[in-house]
Amino acid sequence: MLQKTNFFVYPNLTPKDSLFVIQNAVAKQSVLLIVGNCRVDYEGRASSKLDWGERLVMIKSDRSILIHRSTGYEPVNWQPPGCIIQTELVSGIDLKIRAIRSQPRETLEILFDELSLVTILNLVDKGAFSLYVSEEDIKKSIMLRPSLIEENFRCIIDEKMQPTGFIDIFGVDEEGNPVIIEIKRGTVRKEAVIQLRGYVEPLSKTNPKIRGIIAAPKLGKGIKPLLDSMNLEYKRINVKKCAEILKRSEGSKISDFFTKPKS
Amino acid sequence: MLQKTNFFVYPNLTPKDSLFVIQNAVAKQSVLLIVGNCRVDYEGRASSKLDWGERLVMIKSDRSILIHRSTGYEPVNWQPPGCIIQTELVSGIDLKIRAIRSQPRETLEILFDELSLVTILNLVDKGAFSLYVSEEDIKKSIMLRPSLIEENFRCIIDEKMQPTGFIDIFGVDEEGNPVIIEIKRGTVRKEAVIQLRGYVEPLSKTNPKIRGIIAAPKLGKGIKPLLDSMNLEYKRINVKKCAEILKRSEGSKISDFFTKPKS
DNA sequence: CGTGCCAGGTGCCAT
DNA sequence: ATGGCACTTGGCACG
Numbered sequence: 004m005l006q007k008t009n010f011f012v013y014p015n016l017t018p019k020d021s022l023f024v025i026q027n028a029v030a031k032q033s034v035l036l037i038v039g040n041c042r043v044d045y046e047g048r049a050s051s052k053l054d055w056g057e058r059l060v061m062i063k064s065d066r067s068i069l070i071h072r073s074t075g076y077e078p079v080n081w082q083p084p085g086c087i088i089q090t091e092l093v094s095g096i097d098l099k100i101r102a103i104r105s106q107p108r109e110t111l112e113i114l115f116d117e118l119s120l121v122t123i124l125n126l127v128d129k130g131a132f133s134l135y136v137s138e139e140d141i142k143k144s145i146m147l148r149p150s151l152i153e154e155n156f157r158c159i160i161d162e163k164m165q166p167t168g169f170i171d172i173f174g175v176d177e178e179g180n181p182v183i184i185e186i187k188r189g190t191v192r193k194e195a196v197i198q199l200r201g202y203v204e205p206l207s208k209t210n211p212k213i214r215g216i217i218a219a220p221k222l223g224k225g226i227k228p229l230l231d232s233m234n235l236e237y238k239r240i241n242v243k244k245c246a247e248i249l250k251r252s253e254g255s256k257i258s259d260f261f262t263k264p265k266s
Numbered sequence: 267m268l269q270k271t272n273f274f275v276y277p278n279l280t281p282k283d284s285l286f287v288i289q290n291a292v293a294k295q296s297v298l299l300i301v302g303n304c305r306v307d308y309e310g311r312a313s314s315k316l317d318w319g320e321r322l323v324m325i326k327s328d329r330s331i332l333i334h335r336s337t338g339y340e341p342v343n344w345q346p347p348g349c350i351i352q353t354e355l356v357s358g359i360d361l362k363i364r365a366i367r368s369q370p371r372e373t374l375e376i377l378f379d380e381l382s383l384v385t386i387l388n389l390v391d392k393g394a395f396s397l398y399v400s401e402e403d404i405k406k407s408i409m410l411r412p413s414l415i416e417e418n419f420r421c422i423i424d425e426k427m428q429p430t431g432f433i434d435i436f437g438v439d440e441e442g443n444p445v446i447i448e449i450k451r452g453t454v455r456k457e458a459v460i461q462l463r464g465y466v467e468p469l470s471k472t473n474p475k476i477r478g479i480i481a482a483p484k485l486g487k488g489i490k491p492l493l494d495s496m497n498l499e500y501k502r503i504n505v506k507k508c509a510e511i512l513k514r515s516e517g518s519k520i521s522d523f524f525t526k527p528k529s
Numbered sequence: 530c531g532t533g534c535c536a537g538g539t540g541c542c543a544t
Numbered sequence: 545a546t547g548g549c550a551c552t553t554g555g556c557a558c559g
Binding site: 107 | 552557
Binding site: 009010012014034036038042047048049050051052053054055056057058059061063064065067069071072073074075076079081083084119120122124126127128129130131132133134135136242243246247 | 314
């Protein structure tokens with residue numbers, strides 16, 4: 004049976020001995036945790052100095068670096084991903100870790116005079132992360148507050164259209180122009196644009212002033228030009244706002260928020 | 267000789283055995299690092315789901331909680347300081363950690379089916395952290411860009427005043443009113459207000475339109491009313507902007523940026 | 530590459 | 545508690 008060892012723990016390393024361990028871990032893109040007594044200097048957009056004390060330094064696979072004290076959600080000092088990590092023995096007894104970022108030019112220097120614990124982690128993590136509200140939640144939110152689309156936008160329920168059921172929201176803008184809204188709960192891809200185009204196209208023959216809007220939290224890369232070329236629009240939806248709107252009016256029925264079309 | 271053991275490492279704990287260790291560490295306000303295979307659900311202002319994978323969970327002394335993947339400066343999920351940490355054994359084999367925040371109501375649930383490494387840290391950290399530019403830097407910055415004080419503010423060098431040397435900056439505002447500026451590199455305390463008052467007071471007898479402004483990055487608690495009562499003003503100085511301004515015009519002499527007074 | 534905008538922003542101090 | 549504002553904001557998409 005294979006022993007799974009996805010971590011290595013080095014207690015009480017001397018700074019001298021730590022050099023190879025740390026360099027190696029950084030080179031192998033492991034996650035590196037260094038606990039010890041240190042001093043931190045940051046110079047860049049601003050400057051800061053942190054006197055001696057015990058902290059946890061985390062160097063991640065992407066060469067982001069975080070210095071955490073025992074309290075606070077935010078790291079006391081840091082460097083975003085992609086910085087250059089250098090290690091050096093100072094005066095033969097201290098470990099200096101330097102993290103340099105070039106754009107903007109910023110340097111972070113950590114000087115350890117004692118290392119209580121160095122840990123190397125090889126995290127296997129393919130899990131997908133999704134931040135979301137459902138498409139239905141977004142739909143409800145827009146119904147409840149049509150201004151999420153734009154000022155003076157109104158939702159219309161049209162019996163002739165409802166049975167078809169494929170258009171997410173139908174409404175009219177300030178000028179009275181008909182608007183078809185396609186909702187996506189995630190990032191807008193090409194397919195969604197094509198889909199909306201399919202709804203808008205036929206109707207635009209009878210009403211050339213009809214508008215098509217995609218409402219979603221995110222727009223995919225390169226989608227904006229596509230929308231422009233098809234004369235469609237994008238309205239960013241703030242997922243958090245949707246959650247607030249929904250919570251505030253728990254239990255309301257969607258149908259309550261439609262306006263009957265002018266007849 | 268006293269052996270300094272500010273950390274405890276528990277490799278390959280079973281979720282069952284971890285319960286006591288974790289609860290104890292949280293109770294003792296240690297910093298807790300938990301590495302293992304987990305799934306994360308967040309529900310609150312937004313919602314998120316993170317599928318199974320190996321991550322590092324950090325619970326700090328102030329009961330802030332951070333879930334870090336192997337990349338990214340930011341934690342994938344988190345809870346700010348002060349949340350309620352609960353632990354629970356699920357189905358007898360999995361460890362559930364729940365972190366609840368009440369304002370706004372948000373819940374974070376981490377389910378571990380395997381713990382590779384649990385570490386408890388007792389960090390001794392009294393080191394002061396200071397983010398700063400020097401008072402001299404701020405002075406230079408204002409000289410270089412007087413609009414840091416307000417639009418159309420001008421710095422004046424007045425030979426009659428210069429020898430005294432205790433006023434940081436003397437200038438005139440848009441209306442031509444004389445302005446005395448007191449600079450503090452840190453938080454404004456009562457003493458600084460008294461100090462400025464001392465400069466402004468005598469001069470206001472000959473020129474009642476004279477203004478006194480304290481320029482500093484921060485205003486101490488309760489200082490604003492004091493300033494108001496003494497008819498003095500506060501202008502917040504952005505330390506980062508100062509750094510930028512200084513960098514841009516490296517090596518310029520202060521005297522270059524004074525305007526000779528109208529004579 | 531700089532610019533603009535959003536974020537579960539967070540943190541800090543004001544009312 | 546609520547609101548306003550700054551942040552070494554970081555991150556992402558766009559020109």
